Amino acid sequence: MAYIEFNHVIKQYNTEGAAIRALDDASFTVNKGELAVILGASGAGKTTALNILGGMDTVTSGKVLVDGKNIAEFNHKQLTEYRRTDIGFVFQFYNLVPNLTALENVELAAQIRPDSLNASETLDKVGLADRKHNFPAQLSGGEQQRVSIARAIAKKPKLLLCDEPTGALDYNTGKQILQLLQDMCRKEGITVLIITHNSALAPMADRVIHFKNGQVVKMVQNEQPTPVAEIEW
Amino acid sequence: MNKTYGKDISRSITKDWKRFLSIVIITALGVAMLTGLYASCKDMYYSADRFYDKQNLFDIRILSTLGLTQEDVEALSKLNGIDLVEGAYSEAVHTQVEGGRKSVTLSVLSNRGLNNPYVLEGALPSNVKEIAVTEKYLIESGKSIGDTVTIAEDMDTDTSTEDKDKEDKEEPNFVNTTYTITGKVLDPMDIQSDGMASVIRSSEQSDYTFFVTEAAASFDIYTAVYLTLTNTQELNSYSGEYEEAVQQVIDYIEMHIKKEREAARYSAVLAEARTKLDDAKKEMDEEFQKADQEFADAWEEITEGKQKLLDGENTLNQEEKDAAKQFADARAELEEAKKKLLASEKQLKEGEAKLNEGEAELKAREKELEAGRQQFEAEKTQAMEQLNIAQKQLDQTQEQLDTEGAELED
Numbered sequence: 001m002a003y004i005e006f007n008h009v010i011k012q013y014n015t016e017g018a019a020i021r022a023l024d025d026a027s028f029t030v031n032k033g034e035l036a037v038i039l040g041a042s043g044a045g046k047t048t049a050l051n052i053l054g055g056m057d058t059v060t061s062g063k064v065l066v067d068g069k070n071i072a073e074f075n076h077k078q079l080t081e082y083r084r085t086d087i088g089f090v091f092q093f094y095n096l097v098p099n100l101t102a103l104e105n106v107e108l109a110a111q112i113r114p115d116s117l118n119a120s121e122t123l124d125k126v127g128l129a130d131r132k133h134n135f136p137a138q139l140s141g142g143e144q145q146r147v148s149i150a151r152a153i154a155k156k157p158k159l160l161l162c163d164e165p166t167g168a169l170d171y172n173t174g175k176q177i178l179q180l181l182q183d184m185c186r187k188e189g190i191t192v193l194i195i196t197h198n199s200a201l202a203p204m205a206d207r208v209i210h211f212k213n214g215q216v217v218k219m220v221q222n223e224q225p226t227p228v229a230e231i232e233w
Numbered sequence: 234m235n236k237t238y239g240k241d242i243s244r245s246i247t248k249d250w251k252r253f254l255s256i257v258i259i260t261a262l263g264v265a266m267l268t269g270l271y272a273s274c275k276d277m278y279y280s281a282d283r284f285y286d287k288q289n290l291f292d293i294r295i296l297s298t299l300g301l302t303q304e305d306v307e308a309l310s311k312l313n314g315i316d317l318v319e320g321a322y323s324e325a326v327h328t329q330v331e332g333g334r335k336s337v338t339l340s341v342l343s344n345r346g347l348n349n350p351y352v353l354e355g356a357l358p359s360n361v362k363e364i365a366v367t368e369k370y371l372i373e374s375g376k377s378i379g380d381t382v383t384i385a386e387d388m389d390t391d392t393s394t395e396d397k398d399k400e401d402k403e404e405p406n407f408v409n410t411t412y413t414i415t416g417k418v419l420d421p422m423d424i425q426s427d428g429m430a431s432v433i434r435s436s437e438q439s440d441y442t443f444f445v446t447e448a449a450a451s452f453d454i455y456t457a458v459y460l461t462l463t464n465t466q467e468l469n470s471y472s473g474e475y476e477e478a479v480q481q482v483i484d485y486i487e488m489h490i491k492k493e494r495e496a497a498r499y500s501a502v503l504a505e506a507r508t509k510l511d512d513a514k515k516e517m518d519e520e521f522q523k524a525d526q527e528f529a530d531a532w533e534e535i536t537e538g539k540q541k542l543l544d545g546e547n548t549l550n551q552e553e554k555d556a557a558k559q560f561a562d563a564r565a566e567l568e569e570a571k572k573k574l575l576a577s578e579k580q581l582k583e584g585e586a587k588l589n590e591g592e593a594e595l596k597a598r599e600k601e602l603e604a605g606r607q608q609f610e611a612e613k614t615q616a617m618e619q620l621n622i623a624q625k626q627l628d629q630t631q632e633q634l635d636t637e638g639a640e641l642e643d
């Protein structure tokens with residue numbers, strides 16, 4: 001049984017007149033410790049799928065199993081608990097707290113979960129040992145994204161969800177971030193899901209899921225993932 | 234809330250302290266404003282309620298177009314939960330202020346302290362010559378406590394509609410027309426019209442309200458009956474519980490007392506009117522009878538008069554005949570006398586001729602007399618001359634005599 005299982009999920013928005021389906025019977029699976037890349041054009045339903053998986057949105061019908069639990073049936077309180085303990089989220093625009101230093105930003109996440117990693121050590125892991133006491137405004141985009149990743153993994157999540165993590169970064173910095181994410185997956189054994197519209201990233205993943213018009217059109221298992229350093233785009 | 238989250242909050246405040254302060258002030262102002270509004274509103278309600286309780290203001294007022302009677306008051310006082318029932322009397326009168334006619338509601342003070350006016354200055358009236366007035370009157374008339382006020386009752390409207398018999402003419406309901414002002418008061422039933430802030434508004438439209446003692450008025454019906462309830466003193470006059478408690482009694486009165494009393498009053502008034510009507514009818518009958526008698530008497534007189542008239546006519550005819558005869562006799566006499574008169578005239582003329590003759594003779598004699606007189610005068614002058622000569626001789630003789638006399642004496 002797969003670690004993550006999206007089972008015939010339908011997400012429907014009822015607007016006036018016509019009903020719009022952001023997800024139309026989408027199904028995919030991801031195994032534990034895998035690095036999965038979700039590919040698709042804008043409006044294909046990637047972000048909706050990620051939001052549902054992250055417990056930030058609900059489904060209209062279908063099952064979403066994470067580590068054997070159907071989060072589609074969770075109530076508000078259970079979803080909050082799920083987001084707090086099981087999910088790490090990396091956003092395109094970092095979403096760091098501007099009034100807190102890098103270290104404090106990570107501490108903020110670490111302190112809401114009882115069994116968390118040491119914030120300072122986590123920042124060492126992402127290569128920001130000497131920038132711990134800088135505020136986000138004093139950090140570059142890549143550094144901010146590293147803080148963001150450190151913040152996400154400090155909670156020891158079951159699942160690390162990344163929504164266009166390189167979208168706001170230049171080529172080299174993006175590559176470093178992707179390398180970091182791949183390392184996290186390999187070394188820490190965290191299941192990582194990366195959303196991107198850049199199909200060049202597909203080779204680095206264990207599993208590539210193609211979205212189109214709210215449906216999963218293709219799911220490819222990659223037996224020999226390419227190291228990020230060798231990928232060019 | 235974890236430690237780092239707290240840090241974020243404190244930094245947000247210190248970094249943007251101006252914004253934080255603005256928000257705090259705005260919020261404080263808003264809260265203070267709302268609290269103030271709510272509190273002052275409540276405060277006004279409580280103040281008003283305490284005022285009503287203190288002045289023992291009524292809970293229920295009963296009015297009737299025909300006024301209310303002592304029987305009505307007695308019927309109401311049998312109700313449960315009633316503290317006080319009292320009939321009150323007030324009347325619309327007039328007074329002169331600054332040359333203008335102003336309307337006044339003249340109220341009789343309750344002797345049980347119901348709807349007691351709030352004394353601002355001075356004291357409530359204690360005898361029939363005293364009166365308490367509202368502040369508005371004192372301001373507009375320029376009078377002060379100790380001055381007098383004159384009222385005029387408005388009676389012409391009533392007398393014009395009712396019959397004009399003297400016994401039915403409306404008597405003045407108040408003993409005096411001039412009173413001494415003893416106090417400045419606030420009418421608890423109308424605290425609006427004195428220009429002061431209030432939450433109740435009186436429907437009465439008179440300019441002022443005056444208060445006199447019960448002894449100053451005489452009346453047999455009440456213009457209103459006021460009730461206070463036993464369990465309403467501690468309730469707020471503006472609360473739902475109060476309204477409910479009062480409404481219960483009102484409903485009871487309307488269901489059980491109103492109809493019965495209305496019917497009783499109606500029949501009483503009707504009976505009174507019937508009695509009056511009967512009396513009038515009786516009187517009318519009597520008067521008619523009297524008139525009939527007088528008619529009959531008059532007819533008799535008329536008949537008698539007619540007979541007399543006939544008799545008179547006969548007498549007249551007779552007398553006319555007699556008179557005509559007398560007239561004829563008199564005319565004959567007159568003719569005769571005329572003839573005699575003519576004869577006399579003739580004699581008169583003859584006499585006149587004789588008289589003329591006599592006159593001519595008289596004139597001839599006069600001439601003769603004149604001639605005689607002239608002769609006399611001439612003779613008289615001659616005689617006088619002779620007399621004068623004689624006198625002179627006499628005087629000479631006298632002188633001789635006197636001289637001789639003197640010689641003798643010597």
